[in-house]
Amino acid sequence: MCKRYGDKRIFNNLNIDFPKNKIIVITGPSGVGKTTLLNIISGIDKEYTGQVIFSKDIGSEKFSYVFQEDRLIPWLTVYENIAFVLKSQLQKEEMKQIIHKYLRLVNLYEDKNLLPKALSGGMKRRVALARAFAYESDILLMDEPFKGLDNDLKKQIMDEFLQIWNENKKTVILVTHNIEEAEVLGHYIYKME
Numbered sequence: 001m002c003k004r005y006g007d008k009r010i011f012n013n014l015n016i017d018f019p020k021n022k023i024i025v026i027t028g029p030s031g032v033g034k035t036t037l038l039n040i041i042s043g044i045d046k047e048y049t050g051q052v053i054f055s056k057d058i059g060s061e062k063f064s065y066v067f068q069e070d071r072l073i074p075w076l077t078v079y080e081n082i083a084f085v086l087k088s089q090l091q092k093e094e095m096k097q098i099i100h101k102y103l104r105l106v107n108l109y110e111d112k113n114l115l116p117k118a119l120s121g122g123m124k125r126r127v128a129l130a131r132a133f134a135y136e137s138d139i140l141l142m143d144e145p146f147k148g149l150d151n152d153l154k155k156q157i158m159d160e161f162l163q164i165w166n167e168n169k170k171t172v173i174l175v176t177h178n179i180e181e182a183e184v185l186g187h188y189i190y191k192m193e
């Protein structure tokens with residue numbers, strides 16, 4: 001696969017085969033193309049040459065994506081932000097139970113009726129994580145997902161994340177600069193240079 005932005009070449013004949021149902025961690029210096037790779041895998045970025053091939057039918061995969069920014073909808077509450085992505089998948093009562101489960105997991109159950117403007121940076125991050133965990137997907141893409149969390153909370157959410165992963169073992173592709181996170185979470189670690 002090749003990718004360029006104008007004259008700037010990002011990937012030249014990049015060829016990677018990611019194993020399925022594993023946690024894959026991608027590290028590498030700032031600007032090397034990690035986010036670009038996630039955007040290509042997810043289908044957000046279609047401007048490249050080459051192919052992204054999935055082991056299932058091409059194009060039928062469902063993605064959850066924790067972006068580098070939280071991308072919460074400002075006029076919806078914490079609960080409604082998560083409901084917004086789940087409502088096409090679930091009936092109301094089941095959706096409520098799932099949202100409550102994941103809000104408890106990220107310690108935000110009591111804050112479910114707040115608007116994003118009333119949240120700290122770390123709380124917004126946790127809403128974005130709960131939303132991605134709650135959405136039923138084949139592939140979970142995470143771009144610096146634990147950025148801005150204090151160490152205790154990060155450790156707790158990483159533990160919970162591993163528990164969630166153990167329940168369904170979906171394919172996870174996680175970008176981080178943090179080597180400790182990579183070593184704790186990754187079954188495979190790819191370093192881009």
Ligand SMILES: Nc1ncnc2c1ncn2[C@@H]1O[C@H](COP(=O)(O)OP(=O)(O)OP(=O)(O)O)[C@@H](O)[C@H]1O
Pocket residue numbers: 005010028029030031032033034035036037
């Ligand atoms: N829309 C764009 N137009 C032009 N250049 C871009 C665009 N998006 C990214 N780039 C460039 O492509 C390169 C790769 O960017 P990318 O965001 O994928 O890097 P990254 O490895 O995720 O970096 P970081 O760790 O800082 O998030 C950078 O040099 C960046 O300037």
